[in-house]
Amino acid sequence: GAVVSQHPSWVICKSGTSVKIECRSLDFQATTMFWYRQFPKQSLMLMATSNEGSKATYEQGVEKDKFLINHASLTLSTLTVTSAHPEDSSFYICSAEVPLVGETQYFGPGTRLLVL
Amino acid sequence: DAKTTQPNSMESNEEEPVHLPCNHSTISGTDYIHWYRQLPSQGPEYVIHGLTSNVNNRMASLAIAEDRKSSTLILHRATLRDAAVYYCILTPIGYGGATNKLIFGTGTLLAVQP
Numbered sequence: 001g002a003v004v005s006q007h008p009s010w011v012i013c014k015s016g017t018s019v020k021i022e023c024r025s026l027d028f029q030a031t032t033m034f035w036y037r038q039f040p041k042q043s044l045m046l047m048a049t050s051n052e053g054s055k056a057t058y059e060q061g062v063e064k065d066k067f068l069i070n071h072a073s074l075t076l077s078t079l080t081v082t083s084a085h086p087e088d089s090s091f092y093i094c095s096a097e098v099p100l101v102g103e104t105q106y107f108g109p110g111t112r113l114l115v116l
Numbered sequence: 117d118a119k120t121t122q123p124n125s126m127e128s129n130e131e132e133p134v135h136l137p138c139n140h141s142t143i144s145g146t147d148y149i150h151w152y153r154q155l156p157s158q159g160p161e162y163v164i165h166g167l168t169s170n171v172n173n174r175m176a177s178l179a180i181a182e183d184r185k186s187s188t189l190i191l192h193r194a195t196l197r198d199a200a201v202y203y204c205i206l207t208p209i210g211y212g213g214a215t216n217k218l219i220f221g222t223g224t225l226l227a228v229q230p
Binding site: 004006032034036043044045046049091093094095097104105106107108109110112 | 150152154157158159160161162165203216217218219220221222223
């Protein structure tokens with residue numbers, strides 16, 4: 001099946017620093033990727049839809065200036081958490097839509113962020 | 117977005133079949149029924165999806181009610197590796213992009229006893 005990778009798998013950073021998370025589709029080209037956040041014991045919350053070559057579409061309540069998304073190629077989307085604070089500590093997961101399979105998405109393994 | 121209702125948790129014994137129900141009484145004619153599962157500390161994994169007819173794949177079977185207001189994910193022989201949160205999600209038929217975004221509910225936590 002389609003493979004999606006994320007890097008890094010986990011990161012610890014100091015409050016106020018910025019953290020970049022990469023999401024790659026390894027064996028297919030993804031025009032559309034999605035970013036989710038998941039807090040402990042909770043479900044996944046969609047943050048934004050990332051479209052190659054255009055601006056991301058953010059869900060209501062998600063700060064676009066804090067969570068910068070760039071989808072510069074058909075195999076790579078990045079999420080940058082700017083000026084991270086402890087409340088941004090979470091499990092960040094990306095997914096990619098497989099072309100011609102339509103409505104199925106494949107997910108990355110997730111990135112665990114801890115902000116001290 | 118059409119809403120789904122699932123039991124919070126279920127238990128099964130290893131090697132036995134498991135039937136995970138999902139109610140979606142407000143489903144529209146253009147909604148697919150998707151099932152994903154999430155193992156602990158991992159990203160979700162696609163399981164199966166269908167529109168009107170029952171579907172089978174190597175992981176599971178999906179039984180869809182005739183009126184499409186409910187569906188059941190069937191794991192034929194549960195293993196310890198099937199312990200996960202199972203999500204039933206409706207997505208509109210589309211051509212990619214924002215129309216296919218997945219809205220996750222709370223899902224069903226499946227525990228498998230040896």
